[in-house]
Amino acid sequence: MNQNNHDAKNLLTHPLDLPCGARLKNRLIKSAMSDSLGDGAGNPTDAQMRLYERWAEGGAALSLIGEVQVIPGYPEKPGNLVLVPDADLPALQELAKRGSKNGAQIWPQLGHAGALAHGPISNPKGPSPLNVEGLQCEGMSLDEIHELPQSYARAATLAQEASFGGVLIHAGHGFLFSQFLSPLFNLRNDAYGGEVEGRFRIIREVIDAVRQAVGASYPVGIRINSTDKLEGGLTTVDALEVVRLLDKTSVDLIDISGGTYFPGAASSSDGTASSGPYFADFAKRAKALTDIPIVVTGGFETRDQVVRALRDGAADAISLGRAMILNPSLANTWLSDAGSDPEFPMFDAPSRGGVTAWYSMRLTALGKDEESRFDLSPANALEAYEARDAGRCETWRNRFS
Numbered sequence: 001m002n003q004n005n006h007d008a009k010n011l012l013t014h015p016l017d018l019p020c021g022a023r024l025k026n027r028l029i030k031s032a033m034s035d036s037l038g039d040g041a042g043n044p045t046d047a048q049m050r051l052y053e054r055w056a057e058g059g060a061a062l063s064l065i066g067e068v069q070v071i072p073g074y075p076e077k078p079g080n081l082v083l084v085p086d087a088d089l090p091a092l093q094e095l096a097k098r099g100s101k102n103g104a105q106i107w108p109q110l111g112h113a114g115a116l117a118h119g120p121i122s123n124p125k126g127p128s129p130l131n132v133e134g135l136q137c138e139g140m141s142l143d144e145i146h147e148l149p150q151s152y153a154r155a156a157t158l159a160q161e162a163s164f165g166g167v168l169i170h171a172g173h174g175f176l177f178s179q180f181l182s183p184l185f186n187l188r189n190d191a192y193g194g195e196v197e198g199r200f201r202i203i204r205e206v207i208d209a210v211r212q213a214v215g216a217s218y219p220v221g222i223r224i225n226s227t228d229k230l231e232g233g234l235t236t237v238d239a240l241e242v243v244r245l246l247d248k249t250s251v252d253l254i255d256i257s258g259g260t261y262f263p264g265a266a267s268s269s270d271g272t273a274s275s276g277p278y279f280a281d282f283a284k285r286a287k288a289l290t291d292i293p294i295v296v297t298g299g300f301e302t303r304d305q306v307v308r309a310l311r312d313g314a315a316d317a318i319s320l321g322r323a324m325i326l327n328p329s330l331a332n333t334w335l336s337d338a339g340s341d342p343e344f345p346m347f348d349a350p351s352r353g354g355v356t357a358w359y360s361m362r363l364t365a366l367g368k369d370e371e372s373r374f375d376l377s378p379a380n381a382l383e384a385y386e387a388r389d390a391g392r393c394e395t396w397r398n399r400f401s
């Protein structure tokens with residue numbers, strides 16, 4: 001092994017201690033990705049359990065389950081899991097167990113899609129009413145906002161009961177808490193709007209309620225945007241202020257991402273051009289503001305990029321989305337001597353949403369151990385993805401309405 005490989009391996013294998021006392025066994029995290037593998041009634045499936053088992057066997061220190069809903073009324077998609085009291089606890093326990101093999105951790109990302117909730121199975125509501133092309137929603141009442149901390153606390157308690165290792169609060173990508181932080185979505189003139197501190201208020205209340213519910217030694221992380229990449233949305237300056245505010249809370253980890261799924265906007269998952277890590281510069285600035293561990297996500301394709309970001313002090317751990325779909329054993333690969341990089345597919349002018357759908361459908365193939373036969377184009381993947389969701393809406397309504 002040459003010296004470079006040796007140093008890279010040392011850096012990546014170094015455990016990360018979280019403020020609550022928990023430890024991540026290395027610096028490679030499987031990013032939160034909505035896998036669309038719930039059963040349509042908010043509960044896990046065999047394919048989903050196998051998927052997380054593969055990432056655990058593949059060496060990831062932590063896998064984050066994307067978009068696990070804290071209440072059923074505002075899901076991102078009907079394939080989401082839902083952490084409510086009558087959820088299938090044995091199935092959740094099995095998911096937690098298989099996703100924790102090999103010393104890995106698995107945490108649900110606690111979400112609420114707010115204004116971006118899936119129309120066919122919800123009545124979307126955000127911080128303020130909106131009526132723009134492709135997005136109509138009502139505004140939340142104060143009572144509805146006041147219920148959020150307890151909903152998140154209840155979901156976190158259920159996660160703990162199911163033996164998940166921790167939780168990640170979703171405040172990125174244009175979903176509910178990202179909407180609260182964004183001056184574009186949040187036009188409130190009460191205590192939950194206005195300057196950054198007011199827009200952040202509900203997030204602080206949720207963190208406090210979750211911490212109170214799960215105790216001091218249970219990991220609680222948060223994902224935030226470094227920028228919404230939207231005119232009038234959350235700016236980098238405000239996002240740094242959010243980091244300063246988070247520094248005064250009890251979170252154990254801040255996961256930096258960016259972009260939104262606002263109609264027509266740039267999401268972090270749908271790009272095709274390889275332009276390197278997207279948010280490493282911001283992460284480095286964030287790290288200067290807090291001792292809370294910083295994780296950065298987005299655009300990492302090679303081990304060199306990951307090692308450079310860690311070595312430069314941009315982050316304490318790196319979270320990988322698409323790279324971990326292309327190779328579910330990527331962590332083991334990068335922790336090994338050779339450390340080869342995944343081969344990213346090139347798509348010729350894919351339709352909007354096609355690339356993300358392609359990766360989503362590949363997740364399904366991974367969960368069935370069928371990736372060697374996976375040959376969908378982005379357009380066909382989008383069609384299959386949308387057809388599957390349409391077919392699940394009835395199941396969702398039967399269970400939750």
Ligand SMILES: Cc1cc2nc3c(=O)[nH]c(=O)nc-3n(C[C@H](O)[C@H](O)[C@H](O)COP(=O)(O)O)c2cc1C
Nearest residue numbers: 031032033034066067268269298299320321322360
């Ligand atoms: C199929 C797919 C589903 C995703 N779902 C989520 C999600 O549920 N929650 C989230 O925070 N980010 C989600 N993302 C975004 C990723 O976590 C990540 O931020 C993005 O893909 C950029 O990282 P990458 O370049 O390593 O893929 C998703 C991405 C993909 C490809």
